[in-house]
Amino acid sequence: MPHVVIVGGGFGGLAAARALKRLPVRVTLIDKTNHHLFQPLLYQVATAILMPGQIAAPIRQVLRRHRRATVLLGEVTGVDAGRRAVEVRTGEGRAERISYDFLVLATGVQHSYFGQDEYARHAPGLKTMADATMVRNRILSAFEEAEGERDEARRRAGLTFVLVGGGPTGVEMAGAIAELARLTMREDFRRIDPLKTRIVLVEAGPRLLPSFDAGLSEPAARQLRGMGVEVLTGRMVSEIGEDGCRVGEDWVASRNIIWTAGVAPSPAAEWLGLPKGKVRVRYDLSAPGRPEVFVIGDVAYYEQDGRPLPGVAQVAMQMGRHVARAIEARLLNNAPPPPFHYTDKGNMAVVGRNFAVFESRRLKFSGWMAWLVWSMIHILFLALPNMRLTVFWQWVWSYFTEQRGSRLIVDPRNSSNP
Amino acid sequence: MPHVVIVGGGFGGLAAARALKRLPVRVTLIDKTNHHLFQPLLYQVATAILMPGQIAAPIRQVLRRHRRATVLLGEVTGVDAGRRAVEVRTGEGRAERISYDFLVLATGVQHSYFGQDEYARHAPGLKTMADATMVRNRILSAFEEAEGERDEARRRAGLTFVLVGGGPTGVEMAGAIAELARLTMREDFRRIDPLKTRIVLVEAGPRLLPSFDAGLSEPAARQLRGMGVEVLTGRMVSEIGEDGCRVGEDWVASRNIIWTAGVAPSPAAEWLGLPKGKVRVRYDLSAPGRPEVFVIGDVAYYEQDGRPLPGVAQVAMQMGRHVARAIEARLLNNAPPPPFHYTDKGNMAVVGRNFAVFESRRLKFSGWMAWLVWSMIHILFLALPNMRLTVFWQWVWSYFTEQRGSRLIVDPRNSSNP
Numbered sequence: 064m065p066h067v068v069i070v071g072g073g074f075g076g077l078a079a080a081r082a083l084k085r086l087p088v089r090v091t092l093i094d095k096t097n098h099h100l101f102q103p104l105l106y107q108v109a110t111a112i113l114m115p116g117q118i119a120a121p122i123r124q125v126l127r128r129h130r131r132a133t134v135l136l137g138e139v140t141g142v143d144a145g146r147r148a149v150e151v152r153t154g155e156g157r158a159e160r161i162s163y164d165f166l167v168l169a170t171g172v173q174h175s176y177f178g179q180d181e182y183a184r185h186a187p188g189l190k191t192m193a194d195a196t197m198v199r200n201r202i203l204s205a206f207e208e209a210e211g212e213r214d215e216a217r218r219r220a221g222l223t224f225v226l227v228g229g230g231p232t233g234v235e236m237a238g239a240i241a242e243l244a245r246l247t248m249r250e251d252f253r254r255i256d257p258l259k260t261r262i263v264l265v266e267a268g269p270r271l272l273p274s275f276d277a278g279l280s281e282p283a284a285r286q287l288r289g290m291g292v293e294v295l296t297g298r299m300v301s302e303i304g305e306d307g308c309r310v311g312e313d314w315v316a317s318r319n320i321i322w323t324a325g326v327a328p329s330p331a332a333e334w335l336g337l338p339k340g341k342v343r344v345r346y347d348l349s350a351p352g353r354p355e356v357f358v359i360g361d362v363a364y365y366e367q368d369g370r371p372l373p374g375v376a377q378v379a380m381q382m383g384r385h386v387a388r389a390i391e392a393r394l395l396n397n398a399p400p401p402p403f404h405y406t407d408k409g410n411m412a413v414v415g416r417n418f419a420v421f422e423s424r425r426l427k428f429s430g431w432m433a434w435l436v437w438s439m440i441h442i443l444f445l446a447l448p449n450m451r452l453t454v455f456w457q458w459v460w461s462y463f464t465e466q467r468g469s470r471l472i473v474d475p476r477n478s479s480n481p
Numbered sequence: 482m483p484h485v486v487i488v489g490g491g492f493g494g495l496a497a498a499r500a501l502k503r504l505p506v507r508v509t510l511i512d513k514t515n516h517h518l519f520q521p522l523l524y525q526v527a528t529a530i531l532m533p534g535q536i537a538a539p540i541r542q543v544l545r546r547h548r549r550a551t552v553l554l555g556e557v558t559g560v561d562a563g564r565r566a567v568e569v570r571t572g573e574g575r576a577e578r579i580s581y582d583f584l585v586l587a588t589g590v591q592h593s594y595f596g597q598d599e600y601a602r603h604a605p606g607l608k609t610m611a612d613a614t615m616v617r618n619r620i621l622s623a624f625e626e627a628e629g630e631r632d633e634a635r636r637r638a639g640l641t642f643v644l645v646g647g648g649p650t651g652v653e654m655a656g657a658i659a660e661l662a663r664l665t666m667r668e669d670f671r672r673i674d675p676l677k678t679r680i681v682l683v684e685a686g687p688r689l690l691p692s693f694d695a696g697l698s699e700p701a702a703r704q705l706r707g708m709g710v711e712v713l714t715g716r717m718v719s720e721i722g723e724d725g726c727r728v729g730e731d732w733v734a735s736r737n738i739i740w741t742a743g744v745a746p747s748p749a750a751e752w753l754g755l756p757k758g759k760v761r762v763r764y765d766l767s768a769p770g771r772p773e774v775f776v777i778g779d780v781a782y783y784e785q786d787g788r789p790l791p792g793v794a795q796v797a798m799q800m801g802r803h804v805a806r807a808i809e810a811r812l813l814n815n816a817p818p819p820p821f822h823y824t825d826k827g828n829m830a831v832v833g834r835n836f837a838v839f840e841s842r843r844l845k846f847s848g849w850m851a852w853l854v855w856s857m858i859h860i861l862f863l864a865l866p867n868m869r870l871t872v873f874w875q876w877v878w879s880y881f882t883e884q885r886g887s888r889l890i891v892d893p894r895n896s897s898n899p
Binding site for chain 2: 096097098114115116117119121123124127128132133134135136137153154157159192193196197203204207208210211212213250251252253254449452453456457460464466468469470471472473474475
């Protein structure tokens with residue numbers, strides 16, 4: 064039976080694995096973590112609204128009824144495309160070589176500090192669950208430390224949050240931190256006033272949400288300003304240190320800088336011996352010169368109507384399902400696969416608890432209605448039914464009580480083991 | 482206004498803080514973590530049944546309506562009982578000295594490896610949330626690594642779990658790991674058979690649950706054996722290493738050893754200049770010679786009817802409430818405080834999903850009915866209403882689906898930050 068190896072259990076990889084269930088193929092899905100992460104809600108874990116387990120589904124639980132699918136926790140270190148095999152590290156000093164008939168690379172993107180990798184220490188980004196729990200620890204600890212701090216300048220720097228990058232993640236984080244301070248924590252402190260929290264959202268370009276329609280940037284910025292967020296567009300962050308960052312000409316004293324700016328593709332292209340960067344895939348999502356290798360999701364570059372497709376979950380999922388159709392055509396009909404076509408179902412970003420922006424090819428709107436649509440769609444796309452129910456419940460609860468689901472600081476140093 | 486300083490936000494400290502609300506006193510509660518931990522359910526986090534946020538309530542959220550109470554995240558490093566002040570480290574290199582009129586020490590216990598501290602590395606214990614998430618990572622990773630392991634002996638050692646200590650935690654962990662392997666993960670693997678998981682529960686004494694009535698040990702052991710757990714009583718674990726441990730005469734190859742045996746009191750006695758160990762408190766729970774210092778919960782030694790009170794949540798909570806009455810007597814009536822008297826409402830331990838043992842002074846029974854009582858009582862005692870609802874829901878869901886709430890491995894090394 065032909066063997067399909069999928070690298071990456073994100074939206075693209077998981078959609079491919081699920082769609083391949085109906086074909087007579089064996090599937091092996093390899094991921095570095097044991098869970099499929101619902102990345103669009105990662106900012107809610109980082110800001111304590113949701114618990115990690117509510118947006119992370121164990122990949123093998125999702126695929127447990129797919130009897131021909133094997134899930135392997137491991138890190139792919141390279142591809143031998145000539146011999147059709149991937150190299151996987153499955154544990155400390157343990158490697159495995161897995162042969163494939165078809166390979167699906169759905170390895171996504173990681174942060175990019177545009178060459179300034181030393182920024183990472185002081186300005187963590189938000190891609191994995193480990194990142195999100197670390198950022199949550201930092202945000203919650205900032206308030207705790209300010210309550211214990213007697214020095215006024217240090218206290219102010221401790222209550223200043225800077226978000227570097229005004230895309231969806233920056234906008235969503237800014238709104239969520241503002242509400243954490245102004246609503247959830249309003250009554251919780253005795254020495255500090257959480258209302259004095261300063262939140263600065265910096266975007267180098269001329270407007271927030273550059274990937275959205277220009278008409279939606281201003282409503283989002285207005286909404287954020289109404290929540291007390293300082294929105295600074297057209298300003299570069301040129302220096303990041305332990306005690307603050309340089310925004311344009313000004314130094315902003317802050318001990319809480321979060322990187323919400325650039326991403327860079329994972330090394331799928333290098334594995335295939337192609338130029339560094341995203342992989343320019345062919346009409347059927349296969350890699351150039353390798354009809355048995357498909358590259359999908361954020362790491363793939365695919366133009367439609369003269370524009371590259373955006374790095375969003377919808378694109379990855381549709382690509383994943385397309386791969387199953389392409390493999391089916393090759394295997395069963397021995398026919399050329401159909402070309403991939405992306406159907407745009409819309410794109411969204413949310414600002415706090417009542418406001419979102421929505422755009423699709425035909426429709427653009429913002430406000431409460433968009434927020435309601437955003438909430439419903441995000442619940443529907445969670446991978447497991449129990450996640451849908453508990454996230455729905457948590458949102459309803461939080462909406463009325465203004466409390467959050469998981470204001471938990473878990474410091475590994477707080478172990479009781481001697 | 483008199484100032485009451487409480488050290489520790491566990492069952493005792495939190496009960497004291499809540500009960501003090503009705504008195505005209507200022508309260509400062511100091512804890513090393515930001516959350517009140519519902520320890521009786523910690524084993525459920527360690528075995529992925531519940532999510533960490535479901536059993537941890539932010540202390541300042543619990544006390545936010547108590548306007549005269551300040552919560553401080555910090556580590557108490559010493560007590561100056563003569564000058565009535567505590568030393569607190571509130572951050573890196575930052576210390577604070579806090580004066581008190583009354584002091585409540587509710588600092589609990591930590592693990593004790595009976596002098597063999599090198600065991601800690603290979604046999605972590607279970608006291609804090611950091612411990613529980615680490616043990617969860619280890620248990621879940623054991624199955625993942627076994628799936629990637631080709632060497633049969635190593636695979637078998639990777640699927641062998643040893644619990645050192647047959648008290649409630651050991652019994653509860655053994656049952657929960659057995660069901661994780663035999664029910665939850667039954668269909669999830671392709672290369673290993675989770676049914677072959679070996680679970681060994683070792684108790685040095687002659688019977689499981691030594692703190693319970695002798696008539697309840699055998700039913701608990703029978704229930705565990707029925708779930709495939711090897712119950713070894715009257716055997717000492719005399720050596721623990723990376724690859725296994727010595728149980729009596731035999732070497733058990735295991736890469737998953739969990740310490741569920743001894744505990745040792747926190748250093749409250751040393752702080753007060755008393756002999757090391759638990760603090761033998763007076764009739765009103767005050768420390769000998771220090772009527773303004775109360776010691777409560779697991780770190781206090783108090784005899785009633787000729788027997789020391791056990792280290793359980795009920796005792797700590799009743800002691801916490803008593804402290805408020807004692808302070809009231811001193812402050813308002815200038816009268817000698819009433820003596821403390823513990824009302825035993827019963828003690829329980831649970832074995833998997835249908836069986837528990839229950840004992841109180843009058844009543845002893847085991848089985849399904851005890852399990853139902855256990856479930857209801859544990860839900861009622863959770864600190865926040867949202868926790869009660871989501872835990873209830875998770876248990877109902879898990880009962881019928883056999884799935885768990887949070888099979889999440891979050892490895893800090895899996896950060897995407899370069």
